[in-house]
Amino acid sequence: MAFNIIVCAKQVPDTNVIKINPKTGTLIRDGVPSILNNDDANALEQALQIKDKFDDVKVTVITMGPPQANDLLFECIAKGADEGILVSDRAVGGSDTWATSNTLEAAIRRWVKDNGDYNLIFTGRQAIDGDTAQVGPQLAEKLGIPQVSYVEEFEIDEDRKTVTVKRQLEDGYELIEVALPCLLTTIKELNTPRYMTVAGIYGNKEMKTWNAKDIEVDLTKVGLEASPTNVFRSFTPAPKQPGVKIEGDTENAQAKNLLIKLKGKHVI
Numbered sequence: 001m002a003f004n005i006i007v008c009a010k011q012v013p014d015t016n017v018i019k020i021n022p023k024t025g026t027l028i029r030d031g032v033p034s035i036l037n038n039d040d041a042n043a044l045e046q047a048l049q050i051k052d053k054f055d056d057v058k059v060t061v062i063t064m065g066p067p068q069a070n071d072l073l074f075e076c077i078a079k080g081a082d083e084g085i086l087v088s089d090r091a092v093g094g095s096d097t098w099a100t101s102n103t104l105e106a107a108i109r110r111w112v113k114d115n116g117d118y119n120l121i122f123t124g125r126q127a128i129d130g131d132t133a134q135v136g137p138q139l140a141e142k143l144g145i146p147q148v149s150y151v152e153e154f155e156i157d158e159d160r161k162t163v164t165v166k167r168q169l170e171d172g173y174e175l176i177e178v179a180l181p182c183l184l185t186t187i188k189e190l191n192t193p194r195y196m197t198v199a200g201i202y203g204n205k206e207m208k209t210w211n212a213k214d215i216e217v218d219l220t221k222v223g224l225e226a227s228p229t230n231v232f233r234s235f236t237p238a239p240k241q242p243g244v245k246i247e248g249d250t251e252n253a254q255a256k257n258l259l260i261k262l263k264g265k266h267v268i
Helices: 038-053 067-079 097-115 135-143 198-202 251-264
Strands: 003-009 011-013 034-036 057-064 083-087 120-124 147-156 162-169 172-179 182-186 206-210
Touching: 003 038, 003 067, 003 097, 003 135, 011 067, 034 038, 034 067, 038 057, 038 067, 038 120, 038 147, 038 182, 057 067, 057 097, 067 083, 067 198, 067 206, 083 097, 097 135, 120 135, 135 147, 135 182, 147 172, 162 182, 172 182
Parallel strands: 003 057, 003 120, 057 083, 083 206, 120 182, 147 182
Antiparallel strands: 011 034, 147 162, 162 172
16 A cells, blocks of 8 residues: 655745735736745655655645646646646635635545545645645644644654654754654755656646535635635735945944934934
8 A cells, every 4th residue: 555645735926026806805816927835845845755765655736726726736746746636616716724724624535535544744834925824734633633833854764654853943943753644834944845857747647626526625614705814904015115324434434423323313
């Protein structure tokens, strides 16, 4: 039986100029170039490193989004994933983190019906278009499996029953041993994602598209209207003002001019 790894990934806008729908408060993605979310690329890379180490590993990437998200699956397969699944349906559009985790849970449970149990789930820490870091932990809770977030180092035992991870904290780290199956959220310090290969680009790997009916998700728990999070206001931050250059012929003159400016602003 294969050692099954599921990677949950997201396609995000590749731009600093984000347009926002004034009525819904959600991002306008039409016409905006998209990329594989940064932290999700680290999640995929860790799954592929396990596949490199063991012969019987199968890596499946699951994403949720519009039809163009198939490009993300193509990229993941070109890097070495075995299978890609896109969950795409207007019924799940506009989902917040809670509704998104409900959709992914349903998709994973459908995958289990077709393939048997999974051994490990990877997600990125957070998406660059949301920065909430909530979907991974919410998904683990709904699946009823252990979770560790902010993973910066990873080691799997040879018997593949446990993993040991280093979890990043603000003021240090934790070393944690976790029994499988479990869910791990990854950060950029974990690894360096690989590039697509020619063999991967031209290889014949499987991509599927599922709708809400296929995954048998409760429609009252997905989509914009079912999302308990209400966006109060969305906006792009204003550009930072240029800094002030302190003039002076010497360092002492510069220091004196700096003190004058600070006193003028009542800082000192």
